[in-house]
Amino acid sequence: MKKATKKDKILITIAVIGIMVTMTLCLFHIKPDWKYMLSSIVTASFHSSDVSLSDTDELQTMSYKILAEKDIENISEDQSLMLVNKNNTIPANFTADLTDYNEDGLKMNSCMTKAFKSLSDDVFNKFGENLYIMSGYRTAEEQLELYNNQGGSTAEIPGASEHQTGLALDVYVNNYAGYGFLKSETGQYVNSECWKYGFIIRYPMLKSDITGIDFEPWHIRYVGIPHAEIIYKKGITLEEYAVYA
Numbered sequence: 157m158k159k160a161t162k163k164d165k166i167l168i169t170i171a172v173i174g175i176m177v178t179m180t181l182c183l184f185h186i187k188p189d190w191k192y193m194l195s196s197i198v199t200a201s202f203h204s205s206d207v208s209l210s211d212t213d214e215l216q217t218m219s220y221k222i223l224a225e226k227d228i229e230n231i232s233e234d235q236s237l238m239l240v241n242k243n244n245t246i247p248a249n250f251t252a253d254l255t256d257y258n259e260d261g262l263k264m265n266s267c268m269t270k271a272f273k274s275l276s277d278d279v280f281n282k283f284g285e286n287l288y289i290m291s292g293y294r295t296a297e298e299q300l301e302l303y304n305n306q307g308g309s310t311a312e313i314p315g316a317s318e319h320q321t322g323l324a325l326d327v328y329v330n331n332y333a334g335y336g337f338l339k340s341e342t343g344q345y346v347n348s349e350c351w352k353y354g355f356i357i358r359y360p361m362l363k364s365d366i367t368g369i370d371f372e373p374w375h376i377r378y379v380g381i382p383h384a385e386i387i388y389k390k391g392i393t394l395e396e397y398a399v400y401a
């Protein structure tokens with residue numbers, strides 16, 4: 157092999173510095189809460205990232221065990237477990253089961269109104285903050301408009317967005333939205349405790365190879381109990397869980 161020349165070494169050094177600067181800029185752009193991010197990464201690395209077929213029994217046993225403990229009724233009679241992504245688009249004959257959430261015209265899926273109220277009440281009691289909704293239910297027309305305005309990198313094509321089912325909400329608190337949401341106590345609480353209310357962080361950190369979407373700490377998705385608990389504790393995504401549910 158040819159020995160690295162001085163010029164090669166300089167080029168390599170420049171490349172390494174370039175990569176480090178880019179990574180630092182990316183992190184500053186995301187503006188994470190360092191302690192929270194670190195603990196999430198450690199937790200995620202202890203969870204299994206790949207669920208193999210041999211896990212089916214374990215998942216089912218866990219699901220039944222939690223079901224038995226919590227005595228949940230009518231678990232699959234609503235739309236809560238619907239998988240929506242680029243490969244599983246919303247059927248043309250689908251109608252979202254909607255409830256008006258507030259006077260501003262915000263709608264969400266009827267199966268989750270109680271759960272969201274409970275989450276936002278707890279947030280208010282614990283932190284004195286209102287948990288606001290940036291985006292709830294969207295019609296196909298609204299999704300198309302968003303897609304046309306923002307493009308495919310930040311908005312899904314109509315039919316591939318969970319917002320059209322009314323099961324997803326983009327949430328924030330005063331002064332803390334987007335990635336900054338994680339800098340607030342509320343954002344950290346929502347990210348680590350929302351499973352107790354039946355919600356999951358639908359696009360978790362380090363899972364974009366499975367979900368196709370980068371980490372979105374503000375996008376919560378209702379799947380119901382015990383599913384949210386299993387998904388959270390197994391450290392898996394809805395894509396992986398839906399195969400067994």
Ligand SMILES: [Zn+2]
Nearest residue numbers: 324325326375
């Ligand atoms: Zn969203």
